[in-house]
Amino acid sequence: MGDMVKGNNAMAEAAVRAGARLFAGYPITPSTEIMEYLSTRMEEVGGTFIQAESEIAGINMVIGGAACGVRSFTASSGPGISLKQEGISCASGEELALVVINVVRYGIGLGTLVTGQSDYLRETRGGGNGDYRCIVLCPSSVQESVDLVTLAFDLAEKYKMVSVIMTEGALGQMMEPCDFPEFQEVKRQPWGFDGKYTNKRVSPIDRNAIEDAAALVKKYAAIKENEQRWEEAYLEDADYVFVSFGLPGRSTMGAVEQLRALGHKVGFIRPITAWPFPEKAFENVNPNVKGFITVETNSTGQMVDDVALTVKRLKKANMPVYCLPYIYGIPEMKKIKLDFLKIQAGEIKEVY
Amino acid sequence: MAKARKTPAILSNHMMFCPGCGHGVVIRLIAECLEELGQDKNIMFGIGVGCCALLNIGLEADKFNALHGRCGAVCTAMKRVNPNTTVISYQGDGDAYSIGIAESLNAAYRNENFTVIAVNNTNYGMTGGQMSATTMPGQKTATTPLGRDCEITGLPLKFPEMVSSQFNVAYVARGTVTTPGNVNKLKGYIKNALEAQLKGEGYSLVEVLSPCPTNWGMTPLKAIERIEQELIPYYPLGEFKTREAR
16 A cells, blocks of 8 residues: 545645646635645646636636646635636537546535535536436545546546546545556547648537537536446345445445444445446445435435436436435444434335 | 738738728738747737637637736746747737736736737727726717716726836837828837747736727728827837837
């Protein structure tokens, strides 16, 4: 095992090793260490670091770098990510490969500084104007954060789109032992600007929106088919299946182990890609399962919608889907266990 | 003997500007300067939103149509990752001075080494002639049908003066397209700006007072007259920050 590294610093170093050579961003808790780290690190590797005047400028600088085929990324949180949505929409429409790290903090508007998962629906549905999706990767440990940074750039370039790493405040701030990957060869994507008009970018004025839409639908279908990622356990005999991602997912996995030790037949699915949602994992579930339970740190329950839709696709009529929304923080295993018993006792009703 | 003026090679498509518009002249001058400086195959454009976006179909060159107002940020990054490529931000007054004032000012503030060409026609042309930051006092637009009331909308913005007097930048000028003499002077300003960039001196800006006959409700000749009589006294022509003075 490697040294103890803070989650945010680890993602920043992983991006440098993945060949990212432009970072532009604006400080916001709890993501700021990423830019602090890169303020000197980018220069060491001959990359570009820009402290932008706003999150809006930051994402548009990333767009400028990505348009030139340079691995480019930004990081922010809460309202900062909101400000970037127009840029993310633009990059999605232009089919630019870039990475956005959202170190999620809980809350509406300015929100709080507390860790949470309140951005699930926004991240998985695009977030800006227009009909588009971003690949959304959700780590549950510092090591996984590092691994997903590399994957985020690879997938962004493979599909020419925006990859979002939806981590959480606590995961950005906590330290864990972690191994870093080797340095990748730094190269520019062949579709980028070179000043010589080698790649003729079709302007928004000249595009055929109907053809563009058909191509995007095809691309998103391929991603749904090929890029679903998740971790699962105990699905074959499960009476109840927990679905939870990120740090709450980690807590849930612990709760599942403890519940099984007590004789409860429970299993879990921990989505690693929130989009595409890991529908395929649900095909591995016991056909006689009695219900699904999402564990989320938001107030209304967000991922529960995707679980319900997936259950509907699997044609499981009247399958109850429960939600345990813990608002913010990281739910304790004993809390999840107690709430599971309440579900079993009929004290917590299903959402769908 | 009259000298034949060859059309620059990268200027290959039809423009779609209204009759009497100044944009076409400005784009032609940019293309000529790039060719004369040997940069026509080493150029990237950031393009604003509005009539300036019609540059998309006018030039055979790398160009990115930025979001409204964000050229300053896009061009900052383009130049940082390509220090040896010429980068031009082509914007209108609405794009550069209203919605994009933060990106425009901050690019100048950081003295980013790219060139801004800001075409000032004192209104939002593409959306049908609404008030912009540079609309003149009393000027009738779609959103000031009774004439601009500067008591409640502010005074017309002089961005070149602001940038040249307050920030550490390389070159700032204002030209116009009203007469052959002014067109020649404007070309000199654009060339100076690009040369400043080529030599790595920093941020350069050329504002162009440009006629908008369609939205001003004037003939092209009347529009040129308006620039001479009304705009130039408020928006003086010339160089505000010269390279020699650095």
